[in-house]
Amino acid sequence: MREWTREERYRVLQDPEEIRGLHERIRKSVYRQTYHVQPVTGLSSDPNGFALYDGVYHLFYQWCPWGAVHGLKYWYHVISEDLVHWHNAGVGIKPDADFDNRGVHSGSAITKDGELYFFYTGNHRDENWVRTPYTCAAKLGEDGKPVKLEKPLFGPRPDYTEHQRDPKVFYVPEKESYYIFIGAQTADLKGCVLVYTSKDLFSGWAFAGQLKVPGYESLGGMWECPCIGRIGGTDVLLFSPQYTKLPGRSESTNHNIYMTGRMDFDTLTFTPSAPFKHLDYGFDFYAAQLASGVDDPDKEIIISWIGLPDNHYPTEEEDWEGSMTLPRELRIRDGRLYQTPVPSVYGLIGETVPAGEDLPRACVITAEYDGNDASLDLFAKKDGSGGLKIRYSADAGALSIDRSGMAKRFNESVGEQLDMPLEEPLKKLEIFVDHSSVEIFANDGAAVFTTHLYPAEGEFSLFSSGETSLKVQRIGASVTDDFVV
Numbered sequence: 001m002r003e004w005t006r007e008e009r010y011r012v013l014q015d016p017e018e019i020r021g022l023h024e025r026i027r028k029s030v031y032r033q034t035y036h037v038q039p040v041t042g043l044s045s046d047p048n049g050f051a052l053y054d055g056v057y058h059l060f061y062q063w064c065p066w067g068a069v070h071g072l073k074y075w076y077h078v079i080s081e082d083l084v085h086w087h088n089a090g091v092g093i094k095p096d097a098d099f100d101n102r103g104v105h106s107g108s109a110i111t112k113d114g115e116l117y118f119f120y121t122g123n124h125r126d127e128n129w130v131r132t133p134y135t136c137a138a139k140l141g142e143d144g145k146p147v148k149l150e151k152p153l154f155g156p157r158p159d160y161t162e163h164q165r166d167p168k169v170f171y172v173p174e175k176e177s178y179y180i181f182i183g184a185q186t187a188d189l190k191g192c193v194l195v196y197t198s199k200d201l202f203s204g205w206a207f208a209g210q211l212k213v214p215g216y217e218s219l220g221g222m223w224e225c226p227c228i229g230r231i232g233g234t235d236v237l238l239f240s241p242q243y244t245k246l247p248g249r250s251e252s253t254n255h256n257i258y259m260t261g262r263m264d265f266d267t268l269t270f271t272p273s274a275p276f277k278h279l280d281y282g283f284d285f286y287a288a289q290l291a292s293g294v295d296d297p298d299k300e301i302i303i304s305w306i307g308l309p310d311n312h313y314p315t316e317e318e319d320w321e322g323s324m325t326l327p328r329e330l331r332i333r334d335g336r337l338y339q340t341p342v343p344s345v346y347g348l349i350g351e352t353v354p355a356g357e358d359l360p361r362a363c364v365i366t367a368e369y370d371g372n373d374a375s376l377d378l379f380a381k382k383d384g385s386g387g388l389k390i391r392y393s394a395d396a397g398a399l400s401i402d403r404s405g406m407a408k409r410f411n412e413s414v415g416e417q418l419d420m421p422l423e424e425p426l427k428k429l430e431i432f433v434d435h436s437s438v439e440i441f442a443n444d445g446a447a448v449f450t451t452h453l454y455p456a457e458g459e460f461s462l463f464s465s466g467e468t469s470l471k472v473q474r475i476g477a478s479v480t481d482d483f484v485v
């Protein structure tokens, strides 16, 4: 693992030519994704500013240009008309003001009067490296580039720690007001959400209080990337709690959870209707964000970072890492949340791969089951050893997924085996494989499991048992890997 000095990590990108060679080198990697958004160079982490605006989807990711390291962050912009064909649109927001001198950190988007606006955290540090987080805004300009407001909207609350960031901005018609949720840490180091409100988007923001979430006064030490949406009349609160272990997540201390319930803006209380659940049971899923501007009362669209803070991935050696998940639809049926790839993903599916042939690096595996025990080993060796081992136990009512059999192992210390509990017997798996990721949708999206995976030479066999049908189909490329900075 390369050691980076602070100067190296926080170097300002002066000229795109400084990273052209890096892009030329990494684009040759066998692990470059072909239908998932990935960093043009260096590191991509949280999705930011995700919005449907004027018939086009805008998405940004937290980007560090120089390598697989968390340093000076930019918003890098990608655009799509259908949520699967994405093209690189260059740097979105740069850390070039004093108030964001050490990073344009995460945030969200909102439309107003036909314009698209972005709210983000300006990560300011002084010469002693003391941090002040500012809530800042930008507007999509006529040339398609965000233009920053000259000044931040507001600074941090003094009665919380420096960890105050990731504004989620939204409008509440009943209150005729805008709201911002900010992920934060209380003075006694508990995770929480701070709520701000204003009648106007660009002035008059006032602190309304700390969000009350009864039963969750002490869950982790920081709640990153809070987000709220409404599906079929049910409110859904999402956030990424840190600095704690949670049941079902082995040794990991970074999670992404959700609760369904009711949001009351008079009392600033989100009352969960059931205990929290993991949005995704996999190893590598964090900082999920809902798209703004979708305006469908029955669904939200979600995208997330395939990766976790403080974790390290094998492509670090190639000076890049991270990717976005497939965009997914969130729906609620019979009180339960379902997560499925957006329909346009299915348009990428191509020919069926004959049984016994090597697994393509980009494919979908669809298997049906009758609820009995079953197994599926992906990217195993020809002799049947190794691979990503997926095991369904009808007695346990869960799938167990173990990546320790792969030649390229990583993040062993947070655990290499996790379970995906199912409330119904196993009927179906849809597994979307790209060059360095696997997303497993069980029972039509009742549970999902996302992991990075880096198959090496000789690891392209598939072994299965217990299914009633199984097919492998190729998936066509849909993201461009052009050098646009």
Ligand code: FRU
Binding pocket: 045, 046, 062, 073, 105, 106, 107, 121, 165, 166, 224, 225, 287, 309
């Ligand atoms: C989550 C996070 C955010 C922050 C951003 C910085 O991964 O730590 O809280 O805004 O990443 O890149």
